[in-house]
Amino acid sequence: MTGYKADSPLYNYLLGLADDELILGHRDSEWCGQAPLLEEDIAFANLALDEIGHASLWYNLVAMLSKQDPTTYPDQLIFTRHPEDYRNIQIVELPVGDWAYSVLRQYLFDAYELTHYTKLMQSRYPPMAEVAAKIRNEEIYHIRHSSSWVQRLGKGTAESQRRMQNALNELWPYTGQFFQPMGGNELLVDSGYVPDSGQLQLNWEGNVVPFLQESSLEVPLAPRQKLSREQHTPHLKILLSEMQSVARLDYEAGW
């Protein structure tokens, strides 16, 4: 695609943040009109909207950093990039699964974001600190919502516990990628731009593991994957071919 250049570790870091939010928001939006309760149709649309809104904030920073027009560059990135150029982690691109799967993924990701953004608020790169602080506000609400559900479904009926446990067994290996540093990460950490991912992982596990156990779920022992953000499942390609289908009718046209 035009204009895409992985020109700095910071660019890649921001793009990773933006792509994670966008792709998870896309998956959440698939629940529109399909949720188990009317109140959750509304809540999940809300989550989707927030995640996509966060993506927009990060893409704007990406545009700013690469001296591109913030009114057009984000859409160009989203709608013309190929799957192999996306920098999201795999957990967000997996299909929605059942409600247990979607709720648990949301919880694991919310906990990661909250941990991450709490540190990122102190970034020595002011635009990043500012956006992180803004997003973190909404993440406090997100985790309240998703943890309420994890708890209620984990401790609900035998069936809900079984579905949650299955979801955890499937999703757990993917959580390793939350903390997999990207190329050039040390430089960003050393300059105080981004937090050390090893420390983030400890913080995240310190919150998530006891909470899952309190919710009657057994944390799997399976090793977690340490994939790079350049590796994707086949699901991303399918997702993007749908997401880009209208825009691809005519890239140059205004929509």
Place this chain on the structure above:
Amino acid sequence: MYGTTTDPVEIDNDEVGKLLQFEARIARGEKIEPGDWMPPEYRRQLIRMISQHAHSEIVGQLPEGAWITRAPSLRRKMILLAKVQDEAGHGQYLYHAAETLGATREELQEALLTGRAKYSNIFNYPTLSWADVGVIGYLVDFAAILNQTMLAHCSYGPYARAMVRICMEENFHKKQGQDIVITLARGTRHQKAMLQDAINRWWWPTLMMFGPPDNDSPNSAILIRWGIKTRSNDELRQDFLNKIVPELHDLGLTLPDPELRYDEEVGNWCYGAIRWDEFWQVIQGKGPCNKERMEARIRAHEDGRWVREAVEAYTQKKWPRFQVFVQEKSGAPHEDAGSVHAPDAEMALLNARDVFARRPACVSMWVVPVESIYSKTAQELGNSTSQRILDKDHSGYSSESASRESANSDHHSESDQQITGISTYEVFCKVKEAGTQTHVGEVEASSPEQAMERAVEKYSQVRKPLVWWVCPAHVVTQSKPDEVESMYAPARDKTFRMSTDFHTVSAMRQIRDGKPTTKDDR
């Protein structure tokens, strides 16, 4: 007016006085509130209409929802998500209005899923291109606005209030649709063709949305007589045509009606014959998408069963309904906004936030189990001693988690009440016909009945309230002040869901003034 032979209402002779009084109230423009006397047929018609309307919002998520994942820009994606979310929210407001008449959401949903209840035919047509999203917002939502603006003045208080809330949001729906249409109309040849095709397909179904012609509309007479509707189907349809046709012409679009012409004498756009046979076919389930839409709803319901069961098992009770009171700005009183279903007070607060604070007008919320609210209308106070509780489910409920009294040590707590028998009650009143229940203060009492008496004594001085609610202070769960930033502040940044964010009026003016309408004529 009353004695016509076609009167569908069977009236017990003893009830004639009540009916005359009821119709006189409607003639005076008073709102009927839950608890007031109403003819059974009024209640039945309202439940039928409101639930049909609610189902339309719920099913209406599907045709547009299918395009969220394909919206061609980040901004359009957010707008469409917000719009479809509003539709679920409108369904929620409307189910609430029906619930105040004694119907339960479960019964209403059951009626939808088994095909007994209807929803708007328009949602049984397929959305085939991105232009359909624009045309639905522009035409279908505009048609809905005309109908809903009328219903915002209807005689039943809770329905009118739901409509006021909905109308404010529908304006955003129409404008976002019009914005897409304008963009496509000014776009490439391919985009224009896509738009024209969408107009051709949606035109007639939109005209049918107003319902059958007046001479074939079985419910219209009674609905108009009782102030539920104030304009007939044909009047609304004509109003729609007169407003929309010139705009569509300005946009360079043609309409698929060779008989469409302007009648200078009466000032109306006259239209060709509507194919009512198609309308009745679709109502009977034979539309292009009836099966698909119902299957989607049934699947969502079936797939969600284990979730609902799990939460009931967790809380060990059926889901209560929570009345939601919203404070729009610091210092303002909390006002009734509607209700949400939730397994417990914590989830009720979260749900209430998503349902009632999508747009920035909230700094604090209270949720109160509906069955703990003790209510009386002015009519009940004047006419009888009959007292009632808002919900028909009287199962005892005791609030858990942070109740309001814990935030204020002056209040008598639940345990104080056990010792002294006295507790604090919150008092809410509606003083204006078109108003809503507003928090006015507190009284101390040993029972809801006594709280009501004391509330009437204490708060009748200035204006005579029309409806009174009291509830024990300890069943009120409130959002905490330090949650404002995470719960309600983010809505301020979502300007794209405000109708003021769309400059459709100036764009239409530019188009009329002959500014270039084609960006690219490839």
